[in-house]
Amino acid sequence: MSAVLSPKEEQHRRLVQQMRSTFGPVVCRAFEDPLVVEVMLNDDGNVLVERHGRGIEVEGTLPAQQGINAIGLVASWIGAIGNADHPIVEGALPKEFGGARFEGVLPPCSPGPLFAIRLKARVVYTLEDYVSKGIMSSEQLGRLRQAVINHQNILVSGGTGSGKTTLGNSLLREVAVGAGLNDRIVLIEDTPELECTAPNTVSLLTKDTVDMTRLLKATLRLRPNRIIVGEVRDGSALALLKAWNTGHPGGLATIHANNPEGALLRLDQLCQEAGVPSQHQLIREAVDLVVQISRTNEPPGRRVHAIFDVKTSNTALTSSAQGDLRST
Numbered sequence: 001m002s003a004v005l006s007p008k009e010e011q012h013r014r015l016v017q018q019m020r021s022t023f024g025p026v027v028c029r030a031f032e033d034p035l036v037v038e039v040m041l042n043d044d045g046n047v048l049v050e051r052h053g054r055g056i057e058v059e060g061t062l063p064a065q066q067g068i069n070a071i072g073l074v075a076s077w078i079g080a081i082g083n084a085d086h087p088i089v090e091g092a093l094p095k096e097f098g099g100a101r102f103e104g105v106l107p108p109c110s111p112g113p114l115f116a117i118r119l120k121a122r123v124v125y126t127l128e129d130y131v132s133k134g135i136m137s138s139e140q141l142g143r144l145r146q147a148v149i150n151h152q153n154i155l156v157s158g159g160t161g162s163g164k165t166t167l168g169n170s171l172l173r174e175v176a177v178g179a180g181l182n183d184r185i186v187l188i189e190d191t192p193e194l195e196c197t198a199p200n201t202v203s204l205l206t207k208d209t210v211d212m213t214r215l216l217k218a219t220l221r222l223r224p225n226r227i228i229v230g231e232v233r234d235g236s237a238l239a240l241l242k243a244w245n246t247g248h249p250g251g252l253a254t255i256h257a258n259n260p261e262g263a264l265l266r267l268d269q270l271c272q273e274a275g276v277p278s279q280h281q282l283i284r285e286a287v288d289l290v291v292q293i294s295r296t297n298e299p300p301g302r303r304v305h306a307i308f309d310v311k312t313s314n315t316a317l318t319s320s321a322q323g324d325l326r327s328t
Contacts, residue, residue, distance in 0.1 A: 015077060016096045022070045026060035027117075031097055034122045038161065041067050043112035050161070055297070067113030071104035074115075084108060092191050093117070101191045120193055124169045135293075136304035143307055144291065148174045151226070151250035152288035157263035162295045163302045164254040165193050165230070171252055172196040175226065186219045188212060189230030196228070212236035213274075216243055229253040235274035237267050245286040260290035260308035260315065284310055 005013065020028055026047050030039045035051040041062055042048060050056045062070075071089050075082030078091035087106040092099045097117075104115035127144060130136040136144075147154055148171060156171070158164045172194060175185065179198035187194050187203045190212070194203075202222065204215045212229070216239040219227055227248050229240055232255045244251045257263035264283055271279040290308040295301075308315045 016094055019073050039117040041115045043110045043114045064112050074102050121166050124173050124195055127170050135302050140304055140307055147289050153244045153251045155287050155290045156254045157257045157290050158293040162293050167293055168254055169195050183225050184223055185226045186224040187228045188215050194230055213239045224248055226250040237270035238274040241282050241286040260292050263290050
C-alpha cells in the first residue's frame with residue numbers, strides 16, 4: 001500500500017513531473033548520463049550537452065514556448081518570478097534533478113528563452129584519478145596532499161567550466177581522509193556543490209537576505225577548523241582572508257582567473273569591493289597555494305597547469321599533461 005502524501009509533498013511531486021515533461025526527453029536523458037556536466041538551451045532552440053572528454057554536442061531542440069515554460073517552473077520552485085519584467089531566473093533545481101545549478105534568461109533580455117544547467121558531479125574523484133587520467137602529475141599530487149596535511153590555505157583558480165569545483169571536491173576528499181571529530185569543517189556556498197564526508201562537517205548557504213560576508217562572520221562563532229568557500233566572487237573575499245589569517249588554516253576556495261597571478265589580482269580587486277585599499281600583504285599572509293586548472297579544446301579535457309607557492313612567489317610545479325575524468 002503506497003504512502004499517502006501530504007498536500008505539500010503532492011504539490012512537490014506534481015511540480016517535478018511538470019518539470020520533467022517541460023524539459024523534455026533530451027534534457028531529462030542528460031540528467032541520467034553520468035558523463036554530462038552541462039546542459040544548455042540556446043536562444044535558437046538548440047539543446048547542447050557537454051560531456052567529460054567529448055566537448056559540447058547538439059542533442060536536439062526545444063520549442064520556444066516550452067523553454068519559457070521550463071524557466072517559469074524553475075522560478076516557481078525557487079519562489080521567484082520569471083517573466084518579461086523579471087527575465088533572469090537562477091537557483092538550484094530540486095533534489096530529483098540532483099540539485100543542479102540553473103541559470104535562465106527570458107526575452108526581452110535574449111531573442112529567445114535560454115538556460116544553462118550545471119550538473120553536480122555524480123562521482124567524487126580522487127587525486128589519483130587526476131594522475132591516472134593525465135590531468136596532473138604525480139609531483140603535483142604529492143604537493144597538494146602535503147598542503148592538505150599541513151593545513152595550508154588553497155585557492156583553486158580557473159575559467160568557467162575548467163573543473164574548479166570538481167578539483168575542490170577531490171581536495172575535500174583528502175581532507176576527510178585524515179579528519180576526526182576534532183576537525184570541524186564549515187562549507188559556505190551560494191549553491192550546494194561541495195561535498196565533504198568528514199565526520200564533523202556543517203554547510204551554510206547564502207540567501208537573498210544573507211550574503212557570503214555575513215555567513216563568514218557567523219562561521220567564526222561556529223568553532224571552525226577549516227573554512228571552505230565554494231566560490232569567491234565579491235567583497236566577501238576580505239572576510240574570508242581575515243578568517244583564514246586568524247587561526248583558521250587549512251581552508252579552500254575557488255576563484256575565476258586565467259592564471260595564478262591573475263587569481264591573486266582578482267582576489268585583491270574583490271577585497272577592494274568591500275571599500276578597503278589593496279590587500280596585497282593580507283593575501284600573501286593568508287593564501288599559501290594557487291592551483292591553476294585549465295580547460296583544453298584539442299582534445300577536450302582539463303589540465304592542472306600550475307601550482308603557485310604564494311609565500312615564495314614560485315611556480316614550482318607545472319604540467320604539460322592533459323586529460324579528462326570519466327565515470328567508470
